[in-house]
Amino acid sequence: MTISETAAKIRSGELKAVDLAAEHLKAAHTTGKELNAFITVIDQAIERAKQIDEMVARGEDPGVLAGIPCTVKDVIMTKDIRTTASSRLLENFIAPYSATAVERIEAAGAVIIGKTNSDPFAFGGSGENSGFGPALNPLDRERVPGGSSSGAAAAQAAGIGMFALGTDTGGSVRQPSAFVGVTGFKPTYGRNSRYGLIAMASSFDTVGVLGNSVEDVALVEEVLAGKDSNDATTYDMPVPAYSRDLKESVSGLRIAVPEEYFSEGIEPLVEQRVEEALEKYRKAGATVERVSLPILKYAIAMYYVLVPSEISSNMARYDGVRFGHKDFADYDENLRKTRGAYMEDEVKRRVMIGTYALSAGYADQFYNTALKVRVKLTKEIETVFKSYDLIAGPTAPSVAFKLGELVNNLLQMYLSDIYTVTANLTGCPAISIPCGMGAGDMPVGLQLMAKRFDEQTLFNAAHFYQTSR
């Protein structure tokens, strides 16, 4: 059942929000626990669901997400509920305010049943860096669900929550969606408010959605999108009715497929599934053409200079004074030792890389150069979008890998973002949809990317694929 159908039943009183919440909470406590998908399960959700039912009983409309159970990644602030960023640094941090994204879905009637596990501060691509242990892939519990939105993906694929709020800084919604076989959407930078999203890399971060279908995701995005006076990087542009305006025709659609996406390192079955998916578009009347974008080879390099640079600054506030543990009286000693003791290794690694990349004498070689290449990449992508509506390819070069498989091969781990980072570097919206099974009978994701603020084209094309089967 879609979100829209479910909400309709709740709005008509046919279905009780409280029953739905109870069912999902139970799953969160059982399957969710086995998968280590949650850091906090919110049992008070029952009370909230009761209020939704009462509103309906009074003849009021709780909104388009009325009574829909959902999950929120633990890097997103939820008022009066523990928000840890999946790091031991914030193990006992109770958020004093809610993120704009949380306020918006709650205002539309959604019921948040839990805070999902992830890589700490969203640093990682497998969920294995979490300070609370890795989440497991529900399709094969020996495999990772991808990351950093690992718990969100695990819960979504296990049917716990009808949609999941995740965050996407380099692929953290799309890659886990591909690994567990759900739909994962990253909006245009500036389309959804970041207020209350615990910053990783501020010029890359977005709040995204994982869901069972494009239709569901598009509906949630309608609720999330729009100007927020608390986030100066959001745009004051009208928000289309994405889900209402979904089209199933792709005739005339122009799709570019970068050759660079099929170079070394891609699993043969991933390539095959993506090719088959593209063939489907061709048959339905779309133009699908190979293009060459040599600059894409540098995407990972610039990403891993710029993102840690911003991270090194964003992590500075966790100095042991106002958050976390105060184990030492002296400021400097406390600063060094709390960060030493409570930051996970990947957090330390990125802080160090970023500090180095911004330091006097190195900034020109690293940060400033990467910044220039980012501008060049953005221009080249814009040029592609003058001739094409979408850029398509695989979401990740492989299917979900085994737990522990890449923890000692960081470069390979970082390369699992190779196809996704471009959307974050350029601010473009992108979506990952399941397109069949790859090695180990694990799902493969097809990634589509559109030009900035052209979410509708993205949703239409993805919706076509999902409904044509």
Place this chain on the structure above:
Amino acid sequence: MTYEPVIGLEIHLQVKTKTKMFSRVRADYFNHEPNTFVDPVTLGLPGALPVPNRLAVRKCIRLALTLDCSINMHSKFDRKNYFYPDLPKGYQISQYDLPIGYEGFMEVDVDGDDRRIRIRRIHLEEDTGKSMHDGDLTLLDFNKAGVPLIEVVTEPDFVSVDEVLQFAKRLRQTVRYLDISDADMEKGQMRFELNMSLREAGSDGLPDYKVEVKNIGSISVLEKVIAFETKRQAAILAGGKTPLQETRGLRDMTGETVAQRLKEDADDYRYFPEPDIPPLQFDEHYIEEIRSELTELPQHKKSRYFNDFGIEPDTAEVIIASRKRAEWFEQAVTGVSEKKTAKEIAKWMIGDLFGLMKADRIGLSQVKVAPEQLRSLVVMLQSGRLSGTLAKQVLERMYREGGTAEEIVEREGLEVVSDESALESVVDAVIAANPKVVADAAKNPNAVKFLLGQVMRETKGSADPKSVDRILQKRLS
């Protein structure tokens, strides 16, 4: 050898805005309960984002234009990264390579000539919180954190303490005039950093060392610091050594400085563009709109008052001391064409009127005398309708009760009586009442003065003394 100082200044001014630089919390934190003027942005809570204050940006441009700076039409905020307990985010949002204004100047007066002090840059940033020490404890108050600051950086163009003091005072007066900052030093709204070295008097070029003194909270301490540093550095140079390139702090309010850290240990601030705030893009129209709001500066007023009205600089200085005073004066002289009238108005304003105000400890905004009424008073005085004594009485009435000079003169009958036929009867009465004095008059010139005084007393000062004298001379001859 004699030395002269080479000085550059950095001045921090608290911008007068209702809310903080990047959040909606009130900015008038002074003297409030610690940690009550805070919100997620001020405290640097996870997920909080800065949204720049439009008014602060506007006021920074206003100052930049006033100091003849060029404006970066494309400007931006940057992060200055360093760790300090009272810096909640671990970075300060400031401006690095594209400050709002650059390359301006302000003039100071050197022996009657104008000398330009070049302004290197003017930028916006946020203030930090405040650390307070209580025994072994350090307590943090974040009320001040995030308050908007304008930083003005000069070139090392000052060669005397007098130039520095003039500059500081003129800048303070300017920002108050333009409503950019109250620059109240007691509230920490204007603070200085000094860069100073010494060179042989009369030589050119910059010395090969520089001493920085931070956190100077007032103009008077600034003066003392320069005196102290001049002595200290001169003693080192006289001994054939070069003072260390270092940052020094204040020991107390005496101006004495102590070494804090060597320049080689300087922080690497790892500046980079603030990703949470889109770049600032100004257009010509916006800049022109701000330019049109600029008011005339005190120093311009001073020379205009001299040229237009002949007001002496000393008098003008008292009038331009605040924008309120200058506006009051300008209203009082509206329509006045004679320099001597304007000068008389100025004299009455800063003399008698300010005297009355001083006694009552009140300011111009509480005064009942309208500027136009002071003008009427002076006009009556100059036309001979009022004597000086009468004018003082009328002014005092206006000051106590309000009303127009005309009303008071008519109601109280304070006008000078020069109608000789009306005066003759009073003179005759005085002569009749003082036969002895009259008899004495031929030998004693003071007798006439006495009689004149009596007439003035009888007429309560309203008689025209010249007319009375004429009648007396006639009667007594």
